[in-house]
Each structure stands twice: as structure tokens, then as C-alpha cells.
Amino acid sequence: MKVTIDHVSKMYKDKVAINDVSAELTSGVYGLIGPNGAGKTTLMRMLADVLKPSSGRIMADGEDIKQLDDLYRALIGYLPQDCGFYSYFTAYRLLQYVAALKGLNRHDADRKIDELLHLVNLTKEKHKKIGTFSGGMKRRLGIAQALLNDPKFLILDEPTAGLDPKERVRFRNLLSEISGDRIVLLSTHIISDIEYIAKEVLILKNGQLLKQESPQSILNELNGKVWHVTVPAIELHKLEQHYTVGNVLRKGQEIEARVISDTAPAPTAVLQTPRLEDIYLCYFGEISGDTED
Ligand SMILES: Nc1ncnc2c1ncn2[C@@H]1O[C@H](COP(=O)(O)OP(=O)(O)O)[C@@H](O)[C@H]1O
Ligand SMILES: [Mg+2]
Structure with missing residues (x-):
């Protein structure tokens, strides 16, 4: 059919x-x-x-x-x-x-x-x-x-x-x-x-x-757009203002985050292999999850 x-x-x-x-x-x-x-x-x-x-x-x-x-x-x-x-x-x-x-x-x-x-x-x-x-x-x-x-x-x-x-x-x-x-x-x-x-x-x-x-x-379309970034925790807000930020992990004074961006969001940013979850982040600017209402 x-x-x-x-x-x-x-x-x-x-x-x-x-x-x-x-x-x-x-x-x-x-x-x-x-x-x-x-x-x-x-x-x-x-x-x-x-x-x-x-x-x-x-x-x-x-x-x-x-x-x-x-x-x-x-x-x-x-x-x-x-x-x-x-x-x-x-x-x-x-x-x-x-x-x-x-x-x-x-x-x-x-x-x-x-x-x-x-x-x-x-x-x-x-x-x-x-x-x-x-x-x-x-x-x-x-x-x-x-x-x-x-x-x-x-x-x-x-x-x-x-x-x-x-x-x-x-x-x-x-x-x-x-x-x-x-x-x-x-x-x-x-x-x-x-x-x-x-x-x-x-x-x-x-x-x-x-x-x-x-x-x-x-x-494949997300290739080259998914980054792993480590920045001082106080800069998280700035990062979120300019980029789509996914999972954030706090490590002492620093945070590690998954970021969607066409260009490197920070000098030390490292490109990641895209995962299916990143589709959600990329298209909807939020993390995929069970938000049953
Ligand atoms: N019976 C309805 N009367 C008026 N607006 C509706 C009705 N059902 C859904 N909507 C609106 O239509 C849009 C799409 O809703 P819906 O199809 O339920 O989306 P989803 O299933 O993706 O959450 C929403 O903005 C919702 O508020
Ligand atoms: Mg529905």
C-alpha cells in the first residue's frame, strides 16, 4: 500500500x-x-x-x-x-x-x-x-x-x-x-x-x-556541526546565547557541553560524530526526552 x-x-x-x-x-x-x-x-x-x-x-x-x-x-x-x-x-x-x-x-x-x-x-x-x-x-x-x-x-x-x-x-x-x-x-x-x-x-x-x-x-547532514566544548562554568550563559546547547556536564569550575554550530563555537571545541539525538537538538533547539503531559 x-x-x-x-x-x-x-x-x-x-x-x-x-x-x-x-x-x-x-x-x-x-x-x-x-x-x-x-x-x-x-x-x-x-x-x-x-x-x-x-x-x-x-x-x-x-x-x-x-x-x-x-x-x-x-x-x-x-x-x-x-x-x-x-x-x-x-x-x-x-x-x-x-x-x-x-x-x-x-x-x-x-x-x-x-x-x-x-x-x-x-x-x-x-x-x-x-x-x-x-x-x-x-x-x-x-x-x-x-x-x-x-x-x-x-x-x-x-x-x-x-x-x-x-x-x-x-x-x-x-x-x-x-x-x-x-x-x-x-x-x-x-x-x-x-x-x-x-x-x-x-x-x-x-x-x-x-x-x-x-x-x-x-x-550525514549534521556532520561537521556537532561539537564538544569545555568552557568555564560562568561562560555557559554566553554559550547558550549564541549556540544551540545540548547536554551540559559540570566538572568543577568548568562545564562540558554538546553544541550544534556550523563553525567551532570555541577555539578548543572538538568535532563529534553526530548521533540521532542531535537531530532533535538541531531542529528544535531542545533535548529529546520524555516530557509526557
Ligand atoms: N481541537 C483543537 N482546537 C484548537 N486547537 C487545537 C486542537 N487540537 C490541537 N490544537 C492545536 O494545534 C496544534 C497542534 O496540536 P497537536 O496536533 O496536538 O500537536 P502534537 O501532537 O504534535 O503535540 C497545537 O498548537 C494545538 O494547541
Ligand atoms: Mg500529540
Whole structure:
């Protein structure tokens, strides 16, 4: 399947949330990154067909999803950012319920539910109440419900927010396992989530798509721009005024910092090999991290 986003914009009254975004997605994992308010959820809701673009169109294999309607929705799986499951439902009941909404018959649903519970490692919790689940377990259940109809296009809005590092690694492995020939679009502001698994990164800022490229080619562009600097601690403020400053480490009277700059920010600055985290610093001027709100 190929999904085409064709000059899509979305306004909320006079606020432009998505500004003329065009992109093409084929099979593989895509990481949609951007700080809070960048427009990730708005874009994903339009792709999930729960929100209509103000202008532009979205196409699946060349056909407008407006025309495809139910046919399109049958092809997608969606995990919303804030998906509050009924806490008094068991995992099994919830999946049964979603399966019914998606039109699966009871027999197929039961088979699929067992298969998916196994995939997301919740077989033992099948009959436990969701209210007793950890954040990671809820997210994994969220993935399972999104996969019930075996979607060709899986849309996951910040699926790793609030997960601890161990759960996050498990989640990343699960994603690469299920990607196969699907399109998986996942939004995050934690760059390490998409390291190793993303075919392409989409960088969204103020509703605009700044870039859609492979992680490697974005890293290549950062070559020669990432520096390690040691300066007296009292000069940190000056450094921050002139440059984008990432992780700062205080060592006695001095500080060591990672700095993004086209030219050497200090005579003793040493060039560094860019890391994926530097993308965040470079494009958004802040450190990538879990700032769940
Ligand atoms: N229902 C809404 N009404 C008005 N403004 C909204 C609404 N939803 C989102 N916005 C605004 O649109 C922008 C993009 O929001 P959102 O898509 O949620 O971004 P993200 O998911 O990247 O944090 C933000 O400025 C947000 O305040
Ligand atoms: Mg969001």
C-alpha cells in the first residue's frame, strides 16, 4: 500500500495546526518527530480518518480516502495518543469489543485475539482487568487492538510515552517484528524510539514538514556541526546565547557541553560524530526526552 499526503492543511478556527504537508509512505517504519504542539496528533488523526483536512487530500494507492471511506478504515489500525481503556474490562473483553466494532466474526476474533495476545506478550493477562495493568502493558494492549483487523497501515500516536527504558526496548522490538509489509507511522519525541527501526524520519515543526529522510542521511547532514566544548562554568550563559546547547556536564569550575554550530563555537571545541539525538537538538533547539503531559 502507498499512502500519499497531498498538500494537506488543517486549521482550528484561525490556528494553523498543519500547514501544507506533503509526503509519501510505503511499507516500513516511519518516525514522526516533533515537540508538543508540532501537529503530530492532528496529522495522525487525519490519516486515521477521524478528522478531515481543511484543504488537500490523503490518498491510498492513488484513491482519495474520502471516496474509499469504510474501505480505507478497514485497512488501517490506530492507537490514539490518549486512549483510555475501560479499566474494568479484561484484556480479552476489550479486544472482543474492538473486534466486534471492526466487524470480525466471533470465531475469527477469538483466534486473532489469542494470536495477538501472544505477540504482545499478554497471554497470561488475558483475563485480568485493564485497571491493574502497567503503562507498558496498556500500550501493548493498545497495539494489539490496533492490529485486530490486520491493518496495512498502522498509526501509533506516541505509543511509548511514559514507558520505562526496559518497556521501551521491548516495544521497539515488537514494532520491528510487526512492521513486515505494513506501513507503520509512529510519533514520538524520544528519538531513541526510532533508532535502528525507522526507514525514514519525518520532522514536523509548527505544522510544517521540514524533512522526510532516512536517519542516516539526516545524520550525514549534521556532520561537521556537532561539537564538544569545555568552557568555564560562568561562560555557559554566553554559550547558550549564541549556540544551540545540548547536554551540559559540570566538572568543577568548568562545564562540558554538546553544541550544534556550523563553525567551532570555541577555539578548543572538538568535532563529534553526530548521533540521532542531535537531530532533535538541531531542529528544535531542545533535548529529546520524555516530557509526557
Ligand atoms: N481541537 C483543537 N482546537 C484548537 N486547537 C487545537 C486542537 N487540537 C490541537 N490544537 C492545536 O494545534 C496544534 C497542534 O496540536 P497537536 O496536533 O496536538 O500537536 P502534537 O501532537 O504534535 O503535540 C497545537 O498548537 C494545538 O494547541
Ligand atoms: Mg500529540
